[in-house]
Amino acid sequence: MRDVVINLLATAIAAAAGWTSQYIVRYRRILRKRSFFGVSPGAQVMLFVAKHFSSQRPQSVHRNDVATLVELATTIRESGGLPALVTSEDGHREAGRVTEYCVGGPSANPRTAAHLRIALPGVRFTPAEPDSLLPFSVGDRAFRRRPGAEQFALLARVRPSASAAPVFILAGQTALDNLGAARYLMANWRGLRKTYGNRNFCLVLGLREPSTFGADHVHLVADVSVPAFTAIAGAPEPDHEHRDEPDTAVAALDPSHHD
Template identity: 45%
Template sequence: MTDLAINLVASALAAVAAWMVQRAVSYRRLARMRGFFGLRAGAPSLLIAGRHWSSPKVSSVHRNDMGAIVELGAIVKECGARADLVPAAEAPKELGKVTEFCIGGPESNPRTSAHLAALMPGVRVTTFEEADETVPIFVGTQRYDRLPHEEAHVLLARALPTAHPVFLLVGQTALSNLAAARYLAGHHRELQRKYGDSDPFCLVLKIRQPGAYGADLVELVADGTEAAFDGSTPLPALPRPRREWWAIGRRP
C-alpha cells in the first residue's frame, strides 16, 4: 500500500513538472514572438491595407490583400494583441506609436510610399504608370522584374523608427503580398534568430508560377537589408515604359 502511494505521488509530481516545463517553454516562445513583432498583451497594432486598384472606393481591398490581412491578424492574435484594420487613405498622421503592418505598393498604398521614402532610401518600387507590366523593384543596384504569369517579387521588410516596428509587405501583385504574409507567419522564428528584435531587414521573395500555384511556391531571392537602409548608392534610372496601344490603361 505504501509503495502504491509513493508511485502515485511520484506520477503526480512528474506530471506537474512536465506541465510546468511545457508552460515555461510556451511562455518563452510567446515572449520571443512578442519581442520580434514589438507587441504585448492587449496592445493595439495597425493593419494598413492598400486600395483595390480597380475600385473607386477608398476602403475597397483586393481579396488577396484580405488574405494577407487574415495571416497578419492571426499573428497579432497569437501575441495577445489587438489588430485594427485601417484603409491607407485613413492612416494616422503619426509614426512609431504602435506596431504597424503596411500592405501593398505605392500605387495602392500611399503609406507605403511615405515609409519607403523616409525609412528605406535604397528602395524604389515602381508603379504601372511609371514602368509597364514588369513593374520593377529596385533595391540598391539590383532590379527585380515581374514576368506576368511566371513570377513576381515582393519585399518583406521590418523598419524600426522607434521601439515599435513597421513591417512592409510590398509586392508587384496582391498575390505576392499574400505570399509575403504567409512567409512572415511561417518563418518569424528563423528571422528572429538572424535579426533579433532590434535590427531591420529587407528580404526579396519570389513567387513562381502564380497562375498554377497561387501564393504557395515562394523562395527567398536576396537579403537586401544593407542596400535598402543605406541609400548611399544612387538608384538606377527608370527607362521610359514601352506599351502597345492596346495595353494603355491596363493593370498587371
C-alpha cells in the same frame, strides 16, 4: 499501502513537472513570437492596407489583401494583440508608438510610400500602370516580374530606434505577392528572429509559378538590407501615385504554408 501512496505521489510530481516544463516552453515561445512581431498583450497593432487598383470605391480592398490581413491578424491575436484595420483613406497616424503592418506597394498604400522614403532610401518602385511589369529596384539591382511565372515582393522590418515599435512592410508587385510575403513571414519568423534579432532587415521574395500555385511557393531571392537602408547618391525622390496593384490572382489559394 505505503508503497502505493509513494507511487501516487511520485506520479503526481512527475505529471506536475511535465506540465510545468511544457508551460514554460510554450510561454517562452509566445514571448519570442511577441518580441519578433512587435506585439504586447492587449496592445493595438495597426494594419495599413492598400486600395484596390481597379475599384472605383475609395475603401475597396483586393481579396488577396484581405487574405493577407487575415494571416497577419491571426498571428497578432494569437500573440495577445488587437489588430486594427486602417485603409489608405484613413492613414494619418503617428509612427513609432504602436506596431504597424503596411500591406501593398507605395503606389497603392501612402503609408508604405512614406516609410520607404524615410527608412528605405535605397528602394525604388515604379508607379503602377495597367499592364506594366511593376519593377522595383534595391540599390543597383532591379526586379521585374514575369506575369504568372515569377513575381517579387519586398519584406522589410523597420525599427526607427531601440525603443520604437517596429514597422513591417509587405510590398509586392501585385496583391498576390503581398499574400506570399505574409505567408513567408508567418512560416519563417523563427529563422528570421535567429538571424536578425531586433535588427532591421529587408528581403526580396520570389513567387514561383503563381498562375499555378498562387501564393504558396515563396522563396528568398536576396537579403538586400544593406543597399535598401543606404541612400542612392544623386537619385531623385520617388514619385508614387496612390493606386493599387492590378489583380493577377488566377488560382485558388491554400491558407496553409510550411517551410
